[in-house]
Amino acid sequence: MSEGKALRVAMIGYQFMGKAHSHAFRDVSFYFPNLRPVTLQVLVGRQEERVRQAAARYGFAEVASDWREIVERDDIDIVDIVTPNHLHREIAIAALRAGKHVLCEKPLALSLEEAVEMEMEAKKALGINMICHNYRFAPAVQLAKQWLQEGRLGKIYHIRAQYLQDWMISPDHPMEWRLQKQLAGSGALGDIGSHIIDLARFLVGEIDDVTAVMKTFIQERPFMVENEQDVTGKVDVDDAAAFLAKFLDGALGVFEATRFATGNRNGNRFEINGEKGSLRWDLEDMNRLYAYFVDDPADCQGFRQIQCTESVHPYLQAYWPPGHIIGYEHTFINLFATFLMAIERREQGIDYRNLPSPNFTDGLYNQRVMAAVERSAENGKWEKVMGSAI
Amino acid sequence: MSEGKALRVAMIGYQFMGKAHSHAFRDVSFYFPNLRPVTLQVLVGRQEERVRQAAARYGFAEVASDWREIVERDDIDIVDIVTPNHLHREIAIAALRAGKHVLCEKPLALSLEEAVEMEMEAKKALGINMICHNYRFAPAVQLAKQWLQEGRLGKIYHIRAQYLQDWMISPDHPMEWRLQKQLAGSGALGDIGSHIIDLARFLVGEIDDVTAVMKTFIQERPFMVENEQDVTGKVDVDDAAAFLAKFLDGALGVFEATRFATGNRNGNRFEINGEKGSLRWDLEDMNRLYAYFVDDPADCQGFRQIQCTESVHPYLQAYWPPGHIIGYEHTFINLFATFLMAIERREQGIDYRNLPSPNFTDGLYNQRVMAAVERSAENGKWEKVMGSAI
Amino acid sequence: MSEGKALRVAMIGYQFMGKAHSHAFRDVSFYFPNLRPVTLQVLVGRQEERVRQAAARYGFAEVASDWREIVERDDIDIVDIVTPNHLHREIAIAALRAGKHVLCEKPLALSLEEAVEMEMEAKKALGINMICHNYRFAPAVQLAKQWLQEGRLGKIYHIRAQYLQDWMISPDHPMEWRLQKQLAGSGALGDIGSHIIDLARFLVGEIDDVTAVMKTFIQERPFMVENEQDVTGKVDVDDAAAFLAKFLDGALGVFEATRFATGNRNGNRFEINGEKGSLRWDLEDMNRLYAYFVDDPADCQGFRQIQCTESVHPYLQAYWPPGHIIGYEHTFINLFATFLMAIERREQGIDYRNLPSPNFTDGLYNQRVMAAVERSAENGKWEKVMGSAI
Amino acid sequence: MSEGKALRVAMIGYQFMGKAHSHAFRDVSFYFPNLRPVTLQVLVGRQEERVRQAAARYGFAEVASDWREIVERDDIDIVDIVTPNHLHREIAIAALRAGKHVLCEKPLALSLEEAVEMEMEAKKALGINMICHNYRFAPAVQLAKQWLQEGRLGKIYHIRAQYLQDWMISPDHPMEWRLQKQLAGSGALGDIGSHIIDLARFLVGEIDDVTAVMKTFIQERPFMVENEQDVTGKVDVDDAAAFLAKFLDGALGVFEATRFATGNRNGNRFEINGEKGSLRWDLEDMNRLYAYFVDDPADCQGFRQIQCTESVHPYLQAYWPPGHIIGYEHTFINLFATFLMAIERREQGIDYRNLPSPNFTDGLYNQRVMAAVERSAENGKWEKVMGSAI
Incomplete structure (x- = not known):
């Protein structure tokens, strides 16, 4: 078992992909016990009652309605974006700028223009970023x-x-x-x-x-x-x-x-x-x-x-x-294990320049x-x- | 989400089936959120260091080496038997007599004689019993x-x-x-x-x-x-x-x-x-x-x-x-959901006489x-x- | 192309297997041009009109109703038995005794007793014998x-x-x-x-x-x-x-x-x-x-x-x-090619003792x-x- | 069995497709006994010895080296073209003009220009024409x-x-x-x-x-x-x-x-x-x-x-x-049965205008x-x- 402090996740969105991602976060430590543990901290969404229900089911500690506040909170390590596509850009950029590790559902963006901007931000960011092409x-x-x-x-x-x-x-x-x-x-x-x-x-x-x-x-x-x-x-x-x-x-x-x-x-x-x-x-x-x-x-x-x-x-x-x-769900678990491993290596100063794949650059090339x-x-x-x- | 108090599990054994069962207990509430929640309370085994490692990985709160003490503890609701086959009989009977809900790996027993005895005890017991023919x-x-x-x-x-x-x-x-x-x-x-x-x-x-x-x-x-x-x-x-x-x-x-x-x-x-x-x-x-x-x-x-x-x-x-x-693992999750549902119904006084299948009687017929x-x-x-x- | 004289076939029976066999005899020389050519000489059956129709379709030169006469005719080289099973024994023995090469549909006989008798006759016979386990x-x-x-x-x-x-x-x-x-x-x-x-x-x-x-x-x-x-x-x-x-x-x-x-x-x-x-x-x-x-x-x-x-x-x-x-039909063609090859080798004095498989001895073991x-x-x-x- | 006079085939070419076609002509009457019988009359090719061997194997009565003579012979009913593609046009047009029924291997022609010309000739011709897209x-x-x-x-x-x-x-x-x-x-x-x-x-x-x-x-x-x-x-x-x-x-x-x-x-x-x-x-x-x-x-x-x-x-x-x-070979047999049926209907004055498919018009559209x-x-x-x- 990893001795590291738990990584705290804020997830924006809570539908089909919200279910898949929160499950993967819950299971990843079971199957990959040497990785840093993960805590499902905040689930963010606009329809309060639904978010509350989802949080209870998925196991999040808190709920919130404004993603802007959340992505800047000091106690959040990972921002996981599972919203409809038109929200990816704004959330991802804010999270990257806040130094968070960012997981984003695919496709990266609504347009090539957006993708270019997002990837530039990702290149400058301190955190790890990945895009969820889970079938890899x-x-x-x-x-x-x-x-x-x-x-x-x-x-x-x-x-x-x-x-x-x-x-x-x-x-x-x-x-x-x-x-x-x-x-x-x-x-x-x-x-x-x-x-x-x-x-x-x-x-x-x-x-x-x-x-x-x-x-x-x-x-x-x-x-x-x-x-x-x-x-x-x-x-x-x-x-x-x-x-x-x-x-x-x-x-x-x-x-x-x-x-x-x-x-x-x-x-x-x-x-x-x-x-x-x-x-x-x-x-x-x-x-x-x-x-x-x-x-x-x-x-x-x-x-x-x-x-x-x-x-x-x-x-x-x-x-x-x-x-x-x-x-199906294990494709996410494997991806998340790769993501957590990369976070650990970066935080240990290993592989400082390398990002796991697929990341925002892959998202851009795809776009x-x-x-x-x-x-x-x-x-x-x-x-x-x-x-x-x- | 079920409002019920969490059901506390003691698991005896921790190898391949221990992994499958503890995973299923962890996942069952995620996929079946209306069931009573489950707590992995005690993992029991003889080789202390190995049990400790397994407990950490699987998420058990405690470890123990003597199953006899554990199956009688008041704060244990479910006894889950994943030992080699020769231990099934003794543990199952003790757990049944202690009024626990009992899950037992297959085959039920070493011999027909043992199976007959176990099934008789199961018939008299207050708790729910099942045998893990998960492929059903x-x-x-x-x-x-x-x-x-x-x-x-x-x-x-x-x-x-x-x-x-x-x-x-x-x-x-x-x-x-x-x-x-x-x-x-x-x-x-x-x-x-x-x-x-x-x-x-x-x-x-x-x-x-x-x-x-x-x-x-x-x-x-x-x-x-x-x-x-x-x-x-x-x-x-x-x-x-x-x-x-x-x-x-x-x-x-x-x-x-x-x-x-x-x-x-x-x-x-x-x-x-x-x-x-x-x-x-x-x-x-x-x-x-x-x-x-x-x-x-x-x-x-x-x-x-x-x-x-x-x-x-x-x-x-x-x-x-x-x-x-x-x-593969979802066959266990489905079986465990059925088990938890039966516990809930029995505790609510519904279906008092009925047991889910496969139970110890199925185990006996199989034997x-x-x-x-x-x-x-x-x-x-x-x-x-x-x-x-x- | 083989220069040899054509081998003349008498076929007893004309239903499903009659169709499969006559087709195979027609096609075998096309696919295996080095084998002795084959002539479909006589088709034998009891219901005259039906036999005549079948003979026309399958390409037999003659029809007949009494197999006993036919299997003894000097101008017949091969007797092919595709009747219902109860006739196998009598026809096969007569054909073997007459020195013909004999193909017999499976199963060899109605009973083990019959099979033993047939195999003994086959062992003494001069001709090649095979049983049509075509799936080999x-x-x-x-x-x-x-x-x-x-x-x-x-x-x-x-x-x-x-x-x-x-x-x-x-x-x-x-x-x-x-x-x-x-x-x-x-x-x-x-x-x-x-x-x-x-x-x-x-x-x-x-x-x-x-x-x-x-x-x-x-x-x-x-x-x-x-x-x-x-x-x-x-x-x-x-x-x-x-x-x-x-x-x-x-x-x-x-x-x-x-x-x-x-x-x-x-x-x-x-x-x-x-x-x-x-x-x-x-x-x-x-x-x-x-x-x-x-x-x-x-x-x-x-x-x-x-x-x-x-x-x-x-x-x-x-x-x-x-x-x-x-x-499907090619399994017969391959079997028949093997049969014709064996006839050729035997007539040339090669492999005098060897029979192709499956033969009547295989039929007996099967029985x-x-x-x-x-x-x-x-x-x-x-x-x-x-x-x-x- | 059809009572009609046998249709005599001249085949131009004798390689892989020559084998497939001649086999199909041999087998078609066996499986479709009500169709007009077919005689493999002449096999045409330039390398005399090879043509002779192929003719013996395939069952042609004669061999020839000059397709021009053959396609005009009165005793030929069907011209079957299995040559390399560059010869299709010239042979097909000659055969169509000579009033023969024409089977041509695919693709119809070397170019769209050739295909247009061939199809125009086919439209004017008295005989049936088909192109051998056998997989239909x-x-x-x-x-x-x-x-x-x-x-x-x-x-x-x-x-x-x-x-x-x-x-x-x-x-x-x-x-x-x-x-x-x-x-x-x-x-x-x-x-x-x-x-x-x-x-x-x-x-x-x-x-x-x-x-x-x-x-x-x-x-x-x-x-x-x-x-x-x-x-x-x-x-x-x-x-x-x-x-x-x-x-x-x-x-x-x-x-x-x-x-x-x-x-x-x-x-x-x-x-x-x-x-x-x-x-x-x-x-x-x-x-x-x-x-x-x-x-x-x-x-x-x-x-x-x-x-x-x-x-x-x-x-x-x-x-x-x-x-x-x-x-595989039965796709040809079925195609040939369709071809022979169409010949019969045309010769009986039935379906005078209709051609079976695929014909030269299909070949043209394909081209x-x-x-x-x-x-x-x-x-x-x-x-x-x-x-x-x-």
């Missing part, structure tokens, strides 16, 4: 990363990545914040497309150039207004986004993010093909990595199904014996790709990821 | 149970169930307690066979008659004695057990539990065939239930792969949106099947499950 | 055999094999010959159980001892009598048979053959576990072999899915480039296993495969 | 088509289709004709991309607009010249092509064809998402269709695995009982898509499929 932290994905870094796949030719969902296929699904550009920035692109962009950057490298299409299949939806069910609004974000990509190192990418892939609840998948082998992964079956190696004997070549639950697999020593699977996708979807041309004026 | 509590298995109860599969013809592992295939694997009859009772049969017997009883019903084979492939193994690596012992439990079963309701069962199924880390699988449909499940892919219905139109009949992560699926409202999988398997493996004949003198 | 000839199964022979799985611990079908689950399915003991010998056991026994003998070795259960779920069924739909008969064969087996070399076997496994059309499956690895195969996905090797590095162990369509795989050079699958299964299902005891008086 | 004729694909036509998937939102191969990943793979633009027209795009374009057009409808990338990963390869292994050539076709597509009816398409997807031997796959359901198919597992329907009850929604081997499935009555799979892909890959813009001057 599935052990199978970490294993893929190890092998790619070691060159076990050789030169990479292809990545095809999809994030397929279907929870909005009903025209009756209401105009929630994720369907409004001013609150969400974009639709499927930012919400789920950003995850596969992050995985591709993590595993294959930087994208140079994209051509894209974005589409809104259902353009008008009802607002959730009591007693006024016929008030509808215009959906101004994408239901689906697809793009072709050229990577700096020569690989080709094919990407697709959609909320209209009927039957796919959470189909975050990729396949990577290299000269020496290939890898496949699927979030709905997230404990398995499928791997093919060209060096296998000619009569027994084939994708092998690797249950990534061995003690030799990344992060697995924290959990259970072989064959006992972990789930650059998304911005290029949006420009291309607009103008019909290939767009350089670094081609923006910003 | 995978949402996919609960869904299977619902459908079977509703008759959606009609009359059942077949169950074939396997629990396949391979962690002992190396002859160098040491003579741990699970390989010694006096500590474990049996080998693969009690350790993993008991799980598939429980699933079969839960889903299909009572077994009437069995014929069995048990086998020890590696009969001599090294003890883990420092500086004396050549001390070996004779394995006196089964490496593998298989049996045919006739169910009271006419179904046929084929069962196999083995630690020598190379490549299978945790292959707990079943297929059930009924006149109206079939079901398949596999622990390594535990979020999915595969279901076939004869009433589907002729041109689109086939096993459907149901990702049991919808809010309509059992226990799922406690967790995440559709498509976000849960893992009867195992005893019949052992008798049959010994004498080569079909043995009635209720055919024992006891 | 799936390339994936042949590959499994190669590896097992080379010792790539080490000592074998387990085989579990199932043949699961569901085409008789309706109580309205009529009393066809396969449901009558005097015509079929047995039910699921002989019809599909014999296939998995054959695969187990081929891959793992001889079975020493069995304990079994056989069951008839639907005991009365309608006859197909025109204008008399209410005539029913008693089913006197098994709908399902299951047995445990001890192999001579120490492996344990678990076998199940049933026509009541709803949703399984043709689920002929096995898994073999050895000390160095494991194999899985499924007829419904017959081009793939799944293989696990313990020697794989610790971080990338897993069953690999081998698409057995490479030119290095058994029989595949006859067919298509990698990734182009073959189907011994089935007889032991039937005895055990009757008397409830373990029965030695070689334990019969015969 | 997998029963699972035909079943998908039926359901799409019946509207069982509702409005279509997405198709993602891949054709992934890896047989050229070695830099030592020689400069065969498929790697030379003047002989092949294009690389992966025409060879395998044309197949997924055909499937998409068949199942979803016409493509309006595309943006594309094409890439040659290995740009120089050795020629197969005896004694001169160091002669290399420049690969001037694509190793991989990917494109985004907008369909006329509003669906989005994502397409990828590559010879560099290591581990994928023949990965021709698609997924289609509609408002009422989704479908998945994979050539390597071609007997199965995976289908999801939104109308399934909430607790049992999931992709069902439909083994398309039931008698109610398209073309299946010709083959085997449920659960007995067919293979328009490929031409747009090539233009877009060249100029970086979205290109209208009908936007060419031609």
Whole structure:
């Protein structure tokens, strides 16, 4: 058990991601007992009664309604931002300037402009910052990363990545914040497309150039207004986004993010093909990595199904014996362990310059790709990821 | 959040199952916030330093070395038994007599005699008792149970169930307690066979008659004695057990539990065939239930792969949106939620006579099947499950 | 192309197997052009009009109604027996005595007594004989055999094999010959159980001892009598048979053959576990072999899915480039190629003593296993495969 | 059996496709006995000895070296073109003008110009014409088509289709004709991309607009010249092509064809998402269709695995009982049955105006898509499929 003083967390927001994050904070010390302990100090939100309920359930000591006060409090070490996207910028910058360690949900910002500003602040900040692309932290994905870094796949030719969902296929699904550009920035692109962009950057490298299409299949939806069910609004974000990509190192990418892939609840998948082998992964079956190696004997070549639950697999020593699977929430626990480890190293003066990944710079690069996708979807041309004026 | 006073837990034992149970106690209130809160009060074990470390990691307030004192303490509500099997009987009976709520790891006992005694005590006890056949509590298995109860599969013809592992295939694997009859009772049969017997009883019903084979492939193994690596012992439990079963309701069962199924880390699988449909499940892919219905139109009949992560699926409202999988540990959380719910109902005088399942009576019935398997493996004949003198 | 004179075939019977066999005879020379060509000479059956139609479709030059005349004709080289089981013995013996090469469908006989007689005749005969356990000839199964022979799985611990079908689950399915003991010998056991026994003998070795259960779920069924739909008969064969087996070399076997496994059309499956690895195969996905090797590095162990369509795989050079699958009918084509090759070698005086497998001796050994299964299902005891008086 | 006079076939070319086609001609009458019989009359090729060997193996009555003479012979009914792509145009036009029924391998032509010319000739011709996009004729694909036509998937939102191969990943793979633009027209795009374009057009409808990338990963390869292994050539076709597509009816398409997807031997796959359901198919597992329907009850929604081997499935009555799979070659047999049926109907004056699909018009539309892909890959813009001057 770590002897260190507990790190106190203020969390801004309390919905789906609030639940995932507070759970991860509670569990991380159990599975990674050598890390600094964590205290859930303040939960911040505007609807007092709801915040109070959430705080009781999640285990926060206090509640508050004004995030500005909270992020400056001396007794707060970590600011965790799980609000709708349009609030990320302001909160993150305030927290960074206050010297806090900052966790921010993805996508980093509403726009490339915002992301640039946030990343500049992050570069100057004393605290650790990370962005919650949690799927990197599935052990199978970490294993893929190890092998790619070691060159076990050789030169990479292809990545095809999809994030397929279907929870909005009903025209009756209401105009929630994720369907409004001013609150969400974009639709499927930012919400789920950003995850596969992050995985591709993590595993294959930087994208140079994209051509894209974005589409809104259902353009008008009802607002959730009591007693006024016929008030509808215009959906101004994408239901689906697809793009072709050229990577700096020569690989080709094919990407697709959609909320209209009927039957796919959470189909975050990729396949990577290299000269020496290939890898496949699927979030709905997230404990398995499928791997093919060209060096296998000619009569027994084939994708092998690797249950990534061995003690030799990344992060697995924290959990259970072989064959006992972990789930969605453990991707957060692993990410948070990485975050806490980085805080500890920084506070000990080790790795002073290094940040764990993915951090705000990754968020910015991701946003650059998304911005290029949006420009291309607009103008019909290939767009350089670094081609923006910003 | 429940307003009730916290239930205080004493846990006897602290290895693999100690970790799983203490985690579940910590998490259950987060996911099921309406249940009575739980406090991890005392962790009991004989090796003081190790117990202390475990208690710190798991979050117990105290440690102790003598379980006899602890199970009688007034401030203990729940006694959780995660020791090697040979200690179950004595501790459970003491805890039951002391009026505690008792959770006991499986198999219930070393022998049918012990199980009979334990169940008699449980019947007389005031507290709730359960046995930790946690795999019943995978949402996919609960869904299977619902459908079977509703008759959606009609009359059942077949169950074939396997629990396949391979962690002992190396002859160098040491003579741990699970390989010694006096500590474990049996080998693969009690350790993993008991799980598939429980699933079969839960889903299909009572077994009437069995014929069995048990086998020890590696009969001599090294003890883990420092500086004396050549001390070996004779394995006196089964490496593998298989049996045919006739169910009271006419179904046929084929069962196999083995630690020598190379490549299978945790292959707990079943297929059930009924006149109206079939079901398949596999622990390594535990979020999915595969279901076939004869009433589907002729041109689109086939096993459907149901990702049991919808809010309509059992226990799922406690967790995440559709498509976000849960893992091994959640089977314990669900079992523990059921246990806590039963305690609450009993303390409120509701359901006074009813016990949740699986309880010590299930443990006894399970042991009867195992005893019949052992008798049959010994004498080569079909043995009635209720055919024992006891 | 082979320069040899065409081998002339007389086929007795013309239903499902008649179609499969005549197709294989037609195709075998196309895929294996170096073999002796084959002529479909006479098709024999009792219902003249139907035989004539079948002969036209299958491409036979003549039809006949009396097999006795045909099997003695000088211009017939091969007698192919695809009748219901009760006719196998008489026809096969006549054909063997007449010096013909004989192909016989499985199971070899109605009873062990018949099988013993047939095998004795086969031993004395000049011609080649084979029994049509065609599933041995799936390339994936042949590959499994190669590896097992080379010792790539080490000592074998387990085989579990199932043949699961569901085409008789309706109580309205009529009393066809396969449901009558005097015509079929047995039910699921002989019809599909014999296939998995054959695969187990081929891959793992001889079975020493069995304990079994056989069951008839639907005991009365309608006859197909025109204008008399209410005539029913008693089913006197098994709908399902299951047995445990001890192999001579120490492996344990678990076998199940049933026509009541709803949703399984043709689920002929096995898994073999050895000390160095494991194999899985499924007829419904017959081009793939799944293989696990313990020697794989610790971080990338897993069953690999081998698409057995490479030119290095058994029989595949006859067919298509990698990734182009073959189907059910090719198992017959491969078997027939083996049969024709053996005829050629025998006629050239090569391999004079050797017979290809599976032959009538395999059929007899298979029948011994089935007889032991039937005895055990009757008397409830373990029965030695070689334990019969015969 | 059909009473009609046999249709006599002249086949031009004799490699891989020559084998597939001649086998299909041999087998089609066996499985579809009511069709006109077929005689393999003349095999045409330039290398006399090889043609003679192939003719003997495939069963052709004659050989010839000059296709011009042959396509005009009165005793030839069907001209089947299986040459490298650069010969399609000249032979097809001659055969069409000679009034023959014409089968042509895909892609139809080297260029859009050629395709336009060929299609115009086909429109004027008396004979039936088809192009061999055989994968349409997998029963699972035909079943998908039926359901799409019946509207069982509702409005279509997405198709993602891949054709992934890896047989050229070695830099030592020689400069065969498929790697030379003047002989092949294009690389992966025409060879395998044309197949997924055909499937998409068949199942979803016409493509309006595309943006594309094409890439040659290995740009120089050795020629197969005896004694001169160091002669290399420049690969001037694509190793991989990917494109985004907008369909006329509003669906989005994502397409990828590559010879560099290591581990994928023949990965021709698609997924289609509609408002009422989704479908998945994979050539390597071609007997199965995976289908999801939104109308399934909430607790049992999931992709069902439909083994398309039931008698109610398209073309299946010709083959085997449920659960007995067919293979790659049967896609040709089904296509050829369709072709022969169309010939019969035309000769009987039925359906005089109708042609079976896919025919030369389909080939032309396919070529328009490929031409747009090539233009877009060249100029970086979205290109209208009908936007060419031609």
